[in-house]
Amino acid sequence: MSSIDTVGFAPQARLAQREANLLPLRVRGLELSCDGTPILRGLDLDLAPHGCTAIMGPNGAGKSLLLKILHGLIAPTSGRIEWGNQSPAQVTKRQALVFQKPVLLRRSVAANIDFVLKARGKPRQSRDALLDHVGLLHKARHPARRLSGGEAQRLALARALATEPEVLLLDEATASLDPASAQAIEAIVRDACASGIRVICVTHDIGQAKRLADDVVFLHGGCVAEHSPACDFFPEPQSSAARDYLNGRLVF
């Protein structure tokens, strides 16, 4: 796998631009209700401009919904989200979201990348470098929906990177993958992070969060129960919910 920086990406320049625009992220009093049932309850969150944040928490804590709200796919019931000095409507295009189950077009692997490059008005020359970066260049002509789970997720990640996002959002991107495939995804995410892309990932995989994250946001009951650096969170979680979660106990 080669680095995507070889195809004309300029991470440092983009990083400077990013700092002036999309980040830091500031969320205040975020609430979301579905059919009258509150899911997020007055959530506050501040994320620094750099690094990788893991959002963790038990099932039903609202992690995926929070990610979709941050991406602009779901409108919150109330609350404020500030991506730097940008309005929420402007941020979606500058982010990329990778879903747990990749939605691939009924086309070849290469055509899936070409589609995004064309939609964003970017030159197709970067396609092969992107596919090489995720280890799929040799399958460029294969039907995308014939790929294995790990390959499909790597293609989804390449497609996300093709948009040159300033923020990469991952919604349990390795949840259904074997360890080797998950590690391949992690390597790509680490590269993206190193190139200056801000990464926010939802994960249940404690090992993965330890390997990738600089800080951890632990959600419980629709609120942020804890937000601390990963080096503090894993050895000494402050909240009882996080302690129970990390010890494999059911969190109610």
Add this chain to the structure above:
Amino acid sequence: MGEAFSLALQLVTSGNADLYEIVGLSLRVSLSATMFACLIGLPVGAWVAISRFRGRGAVLVLMNALMGLPPVVVGLLVYLHLSRSGPLGFLGLLYTPSAMIIAQTILIAPIVAALSRQVLEDLHTEYAEQFRSLCLSRVQTITALLWDARYSLLTVGLAGFGRAVAEVGAVMIVGGNIDHLTRVMTTAIALETSKGDLALALALGLVLLVIALGVNAAVQSLRMSARRQAYV
């Protein structure tokens, strides 16, 4: 009956000029109508598939109801518009293949629109969140859906073609069943049967069946090949 059948086979195998002229015109009219109906129906179906607006339910009911348009009523309406005293009479299209194409297009465009709407809506349900994440415009979304559903839409086109090539009421009214000008398979079969010339009627019926079988087989094999590639 047996004699008529052997005469029919003889007509088909001997390359009878009249027979092939009628078959050729039938295919030209029905394929043209299918093409125009797809040009109209597919974008309409796609637009309705991805849109949510007030009264959408009523539009869906109307689209589905229009699939059952009676051919003679369509023929009559086109006739009234194209006749010399009608609003489009100056075009001089009545009793020409063009009039038949117009009538068949009106007849099958709703079929293409309604069936493609269902196909594309199902696909859009799968793609919608990803497309919103990519901030695709409405045109980009429709184009992508039409391309990705291309093999399923072939079946939709086939349904339209099937209705067009088998239709007799509308083309009879606006075409007039004029020999060497607007006589197509279905109108010829109706005429020859009423005259008692069962051989030609049967020969045309055979050709019609073979065409229907051939087109269906071709589309089916295309779809199977696409399915193997996971493109369906």
